[in-house]
Amino acid sequence: MKFYNSLTRQLEDFRPIKPGQVTLYTCGPTVYDHVHIGNLRTYIFEDTLRRILKRNNYRLNHVMNITDIDDKTIKRSHQKYPNLNPAEALSRLTEHYEKIFFNDAQKIGIDFSDSKIVRATQHINDMQVLIKNIPNKYLSEDGVYFDITNDSNYGVLIKLDRTHTHHRINNDEYDKDHVADFALWKVKAGDEPSWDFAIEGRDMTGRPGWHIECSAMSVKYLGQPFDIHTGGVDLIFPHHENEIAQSRAAFGKPLANYFLHSEHLLVDGRKMSKSLKNFYTLNDITKKQFDPLAFRLLVLQAHYRSQLNFTWESLAAAQAFLRRLQAWADLKFQPELGRKKGAGQSYGQSLAKIIQALSDDLNTGLGLAELSGLVSLAEQEGIDIDKQSSLLSDLDALFGLALSGRSDITNHVRDIIVRREQARKNSNWKRADQLRKQLELQDIEINDTPHGPVWSRTY
Ligand SMILES: [Zn+2]
Structure with a gap:
């Protein structure tokens, strides 16, 4: 298999640390609201990665976190449940949106059945231990900070201006212009959930910064380094850069060997963002009577490293393609409808080509073109169902389009x-x-x- 590695900015042959096994960490959702379809694109990309790894016979150890404490979840829980105590408000909010997230994911064919899902609030102690292990940190009145001036590796993912004099940033998220020491831990500010934390003889009762959770949970469940770390391109900086810095500082080893990032989904040519209020959720798609799997198919038609411009027209075209696949799956297997048997022998070849395409840095567009060719042939010649009974389940295992489940x-x-x-x-x-x-x-x-x-x- 080949992957484009963001660390080296090159297409590389994939070599796992242990032959036949893959350790994979994917950054999960912050559960303070509905995720938008740009986020869902990333989860579909990661789901496809897991599917093709499994098809290539790798034993997969996948971990995904749920961010259930950060600036956004705290702020939103205050707004939504002003009368509850902060900890209760937070868990009420995050449990609600976590449920919605997994519902959405299931509708678009994302399979988490073999994944280990871990929550930040259940790993506070792991984060505290990790923070204590980081040598280049310092305490200030509002938190524990990572000192980037003492870290010659800082900036491996992205080129940074290194002229830096202890400018500190307390926000969980910030943009590229804010290269700064970042918060590993934040001292309790006002009415927010908090945990006891004694460090260097001081009481720093408070809560973790955002970035530390992924470093703590990945090393706990996958070791360090692990094989593959993924996320959307918006996570490259600061989130992944900071994860790498913390983990290397604590353990003197790289965090992960391969970083894969999926590109933005644009809406009408513009980047979607919650602050611009130009984002869609899966609800917006189903409200318009679109099949959620049409969205999955639309995502798969583009390469994960290209920007994908979402329009309702492109979704309608993807739905027409999905209906064609479903019609074929429902009936074109039937010898009664097939004019001539004969497409049978090309099935094995087509499947091999699809696997090859997906193994080559997830070339889903090429894989779907191959599938479309196979369906055209089947439409003309029929398919011998007796020989090809596993075809639909093989295709479902790769694309997640639920073609075989329809035969009920x-x-x-x-x-x-x-x-x-x-x-x-x-x-x-x-x-x-x-x-x-x-x-x-x-x-x-x-x-x-x-x-x-x-x-x-x-x-
Ligand atoms: Zn993360």
Whole structure:
């Protein structure tokens, strides 16, 4: 496999630390609100990475954090639950949005079933121990800070101006112009959740800075260095830069060997951001009657390292492609509908090409082009289902488009759909209409697309 490594800015052959095993850490959501579709793009990229690693027979150890304490979660919990005590308000808010996050993720085909999900508030002690292990830190009245002047490695991910004289920054997030000593720990300020912390003989009761959680939880569950660290490009600085600096300072070793970053999703050509209020959530997509998996397909059509410009038109095109795949998955396997058997032998070749494309720095666009070619061939020639029974589940394992899960209609219903399709082909509209009514009685609705009939349940 090959990956573009942000550390070296090169496409590299992937060599895991232990043969046959991969340790992977992906930065998870900050659960203070609905995540936007730009965030979801990153999670789809990471899901695809896990799928192709597994397909290449790697045993995968994946950890993702949930940021359930930081500037944003505290602020929002105050606004939303002004009458609760701070700790209760925080957990009420973050549990709510964590649930919504995993619901959204499931709808767009993200598989976390083998992932270890870890929460920041459950690892405060690990963070405190790590902070104590960092030599180049200092205490100030409002927190414990990482001193970047004493760190010659600071800036490995991004070129930085190193003229620096202890400018400090207390925000969890800041932009590239603010190269500064950053907070490892923040002393309790006002009415916020806090934990006891005695360090260097001082009482620093308070809460962690954002960056320290990933350093603490990744070393705990994956060791250091681990193989792959991922996130969106917006995490390169300051978040990943700071994670690397803290972890190297504490243990004298690199944090991870490969960093993979997915690009921004733009809306109408502009970067989405909560502050600009030009962002969409998955709700906005489903409200317009789009299939959540159409969004997944749209994301997969672009390479993860290219910016993806989201428009409703591009989503509609992706949905048409999805419907075509679904129509094929529902019926084109049926020998009755296939004109001639014959596409069978190209199935193995196509699958091999798809795996090859995804193994080459996740070239999902090329993989989907191959799939589209396979469907075209199947549409013309039919597919011998007996030989290809694992095709749909193989494709689902790679793309997560739930094509095989659709076959949970009874043989009886499938039979009616096939007979109706044959009646339509023979221009026997009356018969086709009768069969449609039979399907309606079974709560099955048929949508005729240019690529064939697609069924859905009406209850
Ligand atoms: Zn992180």
